[in-house]
Amino acid sequence: QVQLQESGPGLVKPSGTLSLTCAVSSGSISSPKWWSWVRQPPGKGLEWIGEIYHTGNTNYSPSLRSRVSISLDKSKNQFSLMLTSVTAADTAVYYCVRESTYGSSIDYWGQGTLVTVSS
């Protein structure tokens, strides 16, 4: 049973950079799966941010592409998210997730971490 755990600052200042890490346990970040970040503003729906493959290939949401970067650290079995020039609209619960065994869906989710953008 793969487990995902997000970590990072819960408060980021406007115009700053949001940085989160997802630690993967009971599974390898080097397995042939896509690892993604999904966010959910308080009381709202889900938004996919981007993904990374075990090879380091990445894809990003067109709406966030200019501000987002996802990277992999195989030595620590983790992957990370950076989102620059944040505003209050970036306040959300951020989930790290893994592509499902069946493909085309998500079967493993972290518990989520709330990041608030405020001065």
Added chain:
Amino acid sequence: EIVLTQSPGTLSLSPGERATLSCRASQSVSSRYVAWYQQKPGQAPRLLIYGASNRATGIADRFSGSGSGTDFTLTISRLEPEDFAVYYCQHYGTSPPRYTFGQGTKLQIK
């Protein structure tokens, strides 16, 4: 980009009743790319259905999915108390955005 519209926004039913949740895509999509999730307050979403009609591991058989083209349905045959939650449909894109979600249907106790 595919837009998913879920209806109704809120559904009020009693335990034991049948729930029918709808998800409409802005254009025809392959059913293999449609999934459904359940989310309870304070929890991450849980995969229920993938490929429009296949139950994920450990999902009770009272949950079923159907549909094709632009119209997809999640049916809960007999509601249990633990089924009251928010449900999201999802489309997988072969190019980014990889996952697109509907706005959700809140299933609440009547």
